[in-house]
Amino acid sequence: MSNHDISVTVNGTAASGSVESRRSLADFLRRDLGLVSVHFGCEQGACGACTVLVDGRSVRSCILFAVQADGAEIQTVESLAPGAQLHPLQEAFRRHQGLQCGFCTPGMLLRSLELINDNPNLSATEAREGISSNMCRCTGYQYIVDAVLDAAAEMRGEED
Amino acid sequence: MKSPPFDYHRAGSAAEAAALLGELGFDARILAGGQSLVPLMNLRLAAPGHLVDITAAPDLAGVSANGSRLGVGAAARQRTVELHADTLAIAPILADAISNAGQVPVRHQGTVVGSLAHADPSAEMPAAFKAQGGSVTVRGAGGTREIPSEDFFEGYFTTPLEEGELVTAVTVDAWPAGTGHGFLEFGVTAESWPIALAAVLIHTSGGVIDRASVVLGGVAEVPLRRPEAEAVLVGAAPGAEVFAEAAEAAATGIEPLSDSFGSGAYRKKLARVLTRRALTTAAARAGGDA
Numbered sequence: 154m155s156n157h158d159i160s161v162t163v164n165g166t167a168a169s170g171s172v173e174s175r176r177s178l179a180d181f182l183r184r185d186l187g188l189v190s191v192h193f194g195c196e197q198g199a200c201g202a203c204t205v206l207v208d209g210r211s212v213r214s215c216i217l218f219a220v221q222a223d224g225a226e227i228q229t230v231e232s233l234a235p236g237a238q239l240h241p242l243q244e245a246f247r248r249h250q251g252l253q254c255g256f257c258t259p260g261m262l263l264r265s266l267e268l269i270n271d272n273p274n275l276s277a278t279e280a281r282e283g284i285s286s287n288m289c290r291c292t293g294y295q296y297i298v299d300a301v302l303d304a305a306a307e308m309r310g311e312e313d
Numbered sequence: 314m315k316s317p318p319f320d321y322h323r324a325g326s327a328a329e330a331a332a333l334l335g336e337l338g339f340d341a342r343i344l345a346g347g348q349s350l351v352p353l354m355n356l357r358l359a360a361p362g363h364l365v366d367i368t369a370a371p372d373l374a375g376v377s378a379n380g381s382r383l384g385v386g387a388a389a390r391q392r393t394v395e396l397h398a399d400t401l402a403i404a405p406i407l408a409d410a411i412s413n414a415g416q417v418p419v420r421h422q423g424t425v426v427g428s429l430a431h432a433d434p435s436a437e438m439p440a441a442f443k444a445q446g447g448s449v450t451v452r453g454a455g456g457t458r459e460i461p462s463e464d465f466f467e468g469y470f471t472t473p474l475e476e477g478e479l480v481t482a483v484t485v486d487a488w489p490a491g492t493g494h495g496f497l498e499f500g501v502t503a504e505s506w507p508i509a510l511a512a513v514l515i516h517t518s519g520g521v522i523d524r525a526s527v528v529l530g531g532v533a534e535v536p537l538r539r540p541e542a543e544a545v546l547v548g549a550a551p552g553a554e555v556f557a558e559a560a561e562a563a564a565t566g567i568e569p570l571s572d573s574f575g576s577g578a579y580r581k582k583l584a585r586v587l588t589r590r591a592l593t594t595a596a597a598r599a600g601g602d603a
Contacts, residue, residue, distance in 0.1 A: 154318035174321035174364070175354075196314060197352040204418060210392075211418040216351040220321050221344075221366060264418065285504050286416035 181219035201287030204260035251300035253291035348423035410441035493599030495591030560589035
């Protein structure tokens with residue numbers, strides 16, 4: 154097996170490491186860099202718990218080798234609320250009970266952020282289809298859709 | 314689980330990738346998006362000794378219209394191809410197929426050529442590619458060759474690629490104005506792997522179908538062309554009756570296997586229903602009166 158030195162930017166900060174070729178990006182982020190928001194669910198690309206943004210795009214970090222992400226800009230949920238103030242999406246998830254056990258939540262938040270960034274005026278149907286990439290076994294999704302729509306409105310600058 | 318160990322190699326060009334494959338031998342595999350291969354590795358169903366990453370090769374990245382043909386490089390991501398104006402203009406059935414495949418985050422990473430080379434007979438892109446027609450460009454130590462879409466799928470996960478060869482691009486041929494397409498699949502949920510799918514194109518001229526392509530997925534060891542259905546369509550005026558007859562022909566004589574998602578008989582029924590509905594959609598898009 155080969156080892157590779159990689160350099161990435163994670164949540165705005167440069168990070169580097171030496172990784173075995175088979176090390177997943179999820180393992181690199183969680184175990185090497187301590188970003189424990191990156192969850193391992195299925196480890197075969199199905200569930201979305203390990204979703205992170207790579208160069209602004211949502212990907213499954215469990216089926217991406219860390220060495221493939223060399224040079225990339227990576228965003229995890231830790232970047233959403235750097236201080237005590239939660240991100241509007243996180244506030245909306247809390248307000249609407251868009252989480253119960255929380256296992257899917259980091260992936261849901263990042264996928265939702267991407268959806269809102271792509272289309273700030275997304276509809277309920279678009280939100281529902283958009284988050285269908287990520288599995289939640291607690292909420293039945295309805296409260297997550299509510300939270301995404303509410304957060305989108307707040308991020309557009311609308312008060313409710 | 315985690316992937317078994319392997320050696321990682323990054324190719325800076327198609328030529329370098331071919332050279333690496335030649336040098337590393339049978340135990341080397343191409344790594345593009347990895348959205349089929351890496352899950353198989355994590356499940357320990359595949360354990361290649363070497364992976365040659367081609368996603369950093371600039372000469373494999375492009376999506377382009379070459380005259381009336383759509384060219385897609387081996388490193389072009391599915392999501393990019395799905396939304397590309399040239400795809401929508403030349404091969405909208407491919408855009409439909411991609412939009413039905415996997416999830417958006419998977420399509421951000423996965424490649425069209427990778428899906429074709431993986432040659433899963435239930436998958437969307439192989440069926441759409443075979444339905445519309447075109448060729449793949451293959452590169453090896455001995456140079457390049459073209460393989461027509463009709464000959465590219467040989468069996469379950471099997472293509473005519475020889476050891477040391479990689480697919481560098483796929484070219485999809487345009488159909489003339491007056492063409493409509495239909496792509497439909499059915500799975501346990503909208504997000505599930507399809508149990509069966511239908512990919513069809515028809516071209517009408519003067520109110521008559523003069524060209525038709527009907528391909529089924531999930532019912533055989535390859536994306537399956539249905540010449541019997543095409544024969545029903547060509548020369549006929551588009552309409553509910555002829556589409557029902559063509560759909561019956563498409564589903565007659567196939568022998569799909571049963572698995573935990575559906576019996577062979579159920580797949581035959583799906584093949585008929587999906588073909589009929591896809592033809593109805595295709596006719597509407599072709600400007601027909603169905």
